[in-house]
Amino acid sequence: PAADxxxxxxxxxxxxxxxxxxxxVLPFALELFHATGDQRYLDAAVAGADHLAATLDEVAGAGLYTGLAGIAFVLAETWRATRRDEHRAVALRAxxxxxxxxxxxxxxxxWPVPQSDDTRESNDIISGTAGTGLALLYLHRTLGADGALEAAEAAGARxxxxxxxxxxGLRWDMWPGYAREMPNFSHGTAGIAYFLATLHRATGSPDCLDAALAGASYLVSQATVDQPGRQPGYRIFHSRPGGEDLYYLSWCHGPVGTNRxxxxxxxxxxxxxWREWVARGARGVSTTGIPETRTPGFWENISQCCGTAGAAEHFLTLYRTTGDAGYRAFVDRLNAxxxxxxxSVxxxxxxxxxxxxAEHRVQPDLLVAQTxxxxxxxxxxxxFLHMDAVEERGEGPRVVLPDDPW
Structure with a gap:
């Protein structure tokens, strides 16, 4: 599947x-194996990992979601499932x-990326230093990889x-000089402050905690709060200039991500x-009328990043960790x-x-069945495997991405 x-x-x-x-696709295959015990799914994941091992030198970039950090995570998760020495060795090589x-x-x-006339050094979760730092913390915890924790600390210092x-408070742009501020999780302050908070939990660094708190204070000051004085919900604008009145709802630019x-x-x-802000974020999503009604920031997208699956994942997690029946009721609507x-295919x-x-909000007619x-x-x-784990076994996920705090 890695080459599909x-x-x-x-x-x-x-x-x-x-x-x-x-x-x-490999984390899905591994989660299928953990859920069913069916060797076919593990074999598929191993075949994919073997392909990645053979092509490590072809991976461009370092990012968690765009490069080598994500590949290292997949290889380490394969080792966790097989416990084979050769799989641990290749994860350490990555x-x-x-x-x-x-x-x-x-x-x-x-991890700067050369450009035609400059060098771009991204700060963010998807392709930049924050996401790569989260992967390094994961690789330190999971593999005991030499130098991973120290590298994560150096990423935090940067x-x-x-x-x-x-x-x-404090804020971060995707990189200095980027044309727009995008304050939420995937490209901005929320994601970078999240990495610093996670680094604090791993190392005890007071500077990282102070900066994460300052980032959160800035985000709170930018939040649009619904129903003040009652049970308020929050949303934070997508970007500025130009997106001050656009509110995404899912992982990338919505409360689902920033709640992390x-x-x-x-x-x-x-x-x-901060727990109350998590609850506010949940209300900021669930009171919009989605999924039955689509909004400008919640378009015809069903995926983990921008759409329905990302929202469902978050509300399932909130239900699993709090037992709140309101969260479960919203999960049922998202599932439907x-x-x-x-x-069918x-x-x-x-x-x-x-x-x-439609992967992209600005290309609503570009409709693709992606994998x-x-x-x-x-x-x-x-x-849906995570839903099954909660329903059938009262368990959380077995394959947890480095940016998931639950």
Whole structure:
């Protein structure tokens, strides 16, 4: 599956990203194996991991969702399932490559990407230092990889010096000079502050915690709060300039993603105000009328990044960890929407399901049935396995991505 196209109708749509391409199918195969014990699924994951091991030198970039950090995560998860020495060895090799590809910059390290006339050094979760740092923390915990924790600390030091002071705290752009501020999880302050909060929990660094709290304070100051004085919900604008009145709802630019920071701060500090912000974020999503009604920031997308599966994953997690029946009721509505949008497809293994969607909000007519994790069927299927784990065994997921604090 690691070499399969992201769009089955386009054989050229292959690549080495956890976000869109074949590597993102492997966590789904591994979760299927954990759920069913069926060796076929583990064999498929191992075949994919073997392909990734043979092509590590072809992976461009370091990012968690766009490069080598995501590949290292997939290889380590394969080792967790097989416990074979050769799988641990290749996961460690991917980690070493990740460390070797870093560059000393400022007070720390980063993974700059050469451009035609410049070098771009991204801060963010998807392709930048924050996401790569989260992968390094995961590789330290999971493999005990030499140098991974120290590299994560150096990544944190670099992000600390790239913070931008604001009247109400700290913020981060995707990279200096980027045309728009996108404050939420995938590309902005919420994701970078989340990495720093996670790094604090791993190392005890007070500077990281202070910066994460300052980032959260800035986000709170930017939030649009519904129903003030009663049971308020929050949403934070997509971007500015130009997107101040656009509110995404799912993982990338919505409360589903930004709530990860608030949850991590609650765990790090014991301060219940951050748990209340998680609840506010949930209300900010569930009171919009979705999924029955689509909004400008919640379009015809069913995936983990921008759409229904990402929202369902979050509310299932909230239900599993709090027992709140209101969260479960919203999960049922999201499930009905996901199932209603599926269509049948013949596969080599029998009758399957696919979801045709618009990945991009600004290209609503570009409809594709994708296979990937953050965009496509693998992420949807993995969510339904998590639903099954809660329903049948009262358990959480077995394959947990490095940016998931639950």
């Amino acid at each position: 196209p992201a769009d089955p109708a386009d054989p050229a749509s292959t690549g080495y990203t956890l976000y869109t391409h074949g590597p993102g 980690t070493r490559l990740l460390l070797e590809n870093s560059s000393p910059v400022g007070d720390g390290i980063a 992000l600390l010096e790239r913070a931008i002071e604001a009247d109400t 920071l608030f949850h991590q701060l609650a765990e790090a500090t014991g301060d219940d105000q 929407d996901l199932l209603g949008r599926a269509s 013949d596969t080599a293994s029998g009758n399957g399901r696919k979801w045709t969607q 990937g994790h953050m965009q496509g069927a693998a992420g949807v299927g993995k969510y």
